[in-house]
Amino acid sequence: MGATPAIFDIVVVGGGLAGWIAATAAREQGVSVALVELSPRPEGGGNSVISGGVLHANLDDPRAPPAAMVEKIRHATGGEVSPAVAEAWAGTAARAVEWIEAHGGMMADPGDQPYRAKVFAPVKPTVPGLNGASYGTARFLRRLADSFRAGGGTIVQPARAIGLEPGAASRWRLALSGGDTLDAQAVILADGGFQADAALVRRHIGSDRLHLRASPSSVGDGLRMGISNGAATAQMRGFYGHLLHRDALTRGDLWPYPILDILGMVGLIVGPDGRRIVDEGIGGVRSTNALAWSAMPDGCWLIFDEAAWNAEGRFGETPCNPYLADEGVGPVSAATIEGLATRIGIDAAVLAATVAAVRADPAGAQPPRRGRLSLDQPPFHALPIVAGISFTFGGLKIDGEARVLDTADAPIEGLYAAGGTAAGLHGGPDVGYAGGLLEAAVFGLLAGEHAGRATAA
Numbered sequence: 001m002g003a004t005p006a007i008f009d010i011v012v013v014g015g016g017l018a019g020w021i022a023a024t025a026a027r028e029q030g031v032s033v034a035l036v037e038l039s040p041r042p043e044g045g046g047n048s049v050i051s052g053g054v055l056h057a058n059l060d061d062p063r064a065p066p067a068a069m070v071e072k073i074r075h076a077t078g079g080e081v082s083p084a085v086a087e088a089w090a091g092t093a094a095r096a097v098e099w100i101e102a103h104g105g106m107m108a109d110p111g112d113q114p115y116r117a118k119v120f121a122p123v124k125p126t127v128p129g130l131n132g133a134s135y136g137t138a139r140f141l142r143r144l145a146d147s148f149r150a151g152g153g154t155i156v157q158p159a160r161a162i163g164l165e166p167g168a169a170s171r172w173r174l175a176l177s178g179g180d181t182l183d184a185q186a187v188i189l190a191d192g193g194f195q196a197d198a199a200l201v202r203r204h205i206g207s208d209r210l211h212l213r214a215s216p217s218s219v220g221d222g223l224r225m226g227i228s229n230g231a232a233t234a235q236m237r238g239f240y241g242h243l244l245h246r247d248a249l250t251r252g253d254l255w256p257y258p259i260l261d262i263l264g265m266v267g268l269i270v271g272p273d274g275r276r277i278v279d280e281g282i283g284g285v286r287s288t289n290a291l292a293w294s295a296m297p298d299g300c301w302l303i304f305d306e307a308a309w310n311a312e313g314r315f316g317e318t319p320c321n322p323y324l325a326d327e328g329v330g331p332v333s334a335a336t337i338e339g340l341a342t343r344i345g346i347d348a349a350v351l352a353a354t355v356a357a358v359r360a361d362p363a364g365a366q367p368p369r370r371g372r373l374s375l376d377q378p379p380f381h382a383l384p385i386v387a388g389i390s391f392t393f394g395g396l397k398i399d400g401e402a403r404v405l406d407t408a409d410a411p412i413e414g415l416y417a418a419g420g421t422a423a424g425l426h427g428g429p430d431v432g433y434a435g436g437l438l439e440a441a442v443f444g445l446l447a448g449e450h451a452g453r454a455t456a457a
């Protein structure tokens, strides 16, 4: 860090969308701010950079009426969303998008679906591989980093924050892995979640036999720092992710795309015992979580018919059909369900009974099945699947100002969390998902503004 003073009003941990917005918004209040980022890359090395850049609100336009946004996410999470967090999110979403545009974030021309009304431009294509540096979100983060530095902000990079304790001269002392420390009146934790830490994933989600469909940078440092200072946690079991071909575990050309969610919604998802594990019709994020929570997460199959392969299989910029077959991992196929079962090593009688029960009475099947089923037209197909985890919903409990809450629901003075580090917006029995980028933008902005005001006072 050279001659950099080690005492700041505010220190931000993590330079993703949440961290860079927080640092900029805080700096604009005239206080001294340092941002600590693990990656040596100017735009940081987290999920924001490799994301699709879609600023959606639970698959809607982020400028939708706030009351409707709250109601939709309340319903999607089965009522488990934090009311204060949902209201802050809905009430700030449009302003956060305006803030991004006013700070040089370029948006693509709106698509014909509401959830693509605000997408960072140039738009990152949904193709295999993680190269995000030349697309809109990364460009925006580089722009924020440049203006933060030009405006007097301090960037400590590459450096990993590993510990936080109450300070002597300031309220907090943050320890970095190289041995340096930074003192601050307020700390904003924005390190992106804990999806890349196998032990934490095992403990909270139940298995680590998943594929990390994400940057490897977020290992739960912010979560640990919050907990060690008395923070409460919430929604630890759910995560945002997609269904992937199982060979993504060993092959980089099979993720983050193609995803098998759309195909999954018209097929059946069965364990190695031939029994269904989820109501497939609810959606890909729900099915992906069910897979992770099942008895054998890396032993499940997606079963569907020829009509689905030729319709839902063709969905998206990297459609499963023909991409998977072209890459040598196309579906296993057979003229009958029994023949298919034999080919994939599942008991033929059990799989045939599973299929017969759903065909006869989808709503009465176990689990009940909603939505269209495409399982009539031979040949029948099976793909081996695995849950791809992109970011954990669980994290530090916050209030509507992004202040971290303790176990008595009281704000911990000078401690904030935003983006993937914070909890409260997603989850519930059907694993409702509000959109990770908008969450990062909203709570990054609220944390930066509140911490800036509080430390300037």
Ligand SMILES: Cc1cc2nc3c(=O)[nH]c(=O)nc-3n(C[C@H](O)[C@H](O)[C@H](O)COP(=O)(O)OP(=O)(O)OC[C@H]3O[C@@H](n4cnc5c(N)ncnc54)[C@H](O)[C@@H]3O)c2cc1C
Binding pocket: 013, 014, 015, 016, 017, 018, 019, 036, 037, 038, 039, 043, 044, 045, 046, 047, 048, 049, 050, 051, 052, 053, 054, 055, 056, 159, 160, 161, 162, 190, 191, 192, 193, 213, 214, 215, 217, 218, 219, 221, 222, 256, 390, 391, 418, 419, 420, 421, 435, 436, 437, 438, 440
């Ligand atoms: C493939 C993919 C596509 C996605 N597409 C979309 C999309 O289109 N729309 C959407 O809404 N969401 C999308 N998401 C989710 C979205 O990317 C995340 O929810 C969002 O980027 C989280 O932002 P963040 O700032 O909290 O975390 P990140 O962007 O992950 O930033 C965290 C930063 O903290 C740094 N860091 C970690 N630990 C430390 C430490 N100890 N010390 C210092 N620095 C640290 C990391 O290097 C990183 O730069 C996608 C995710 C993936 C993986």
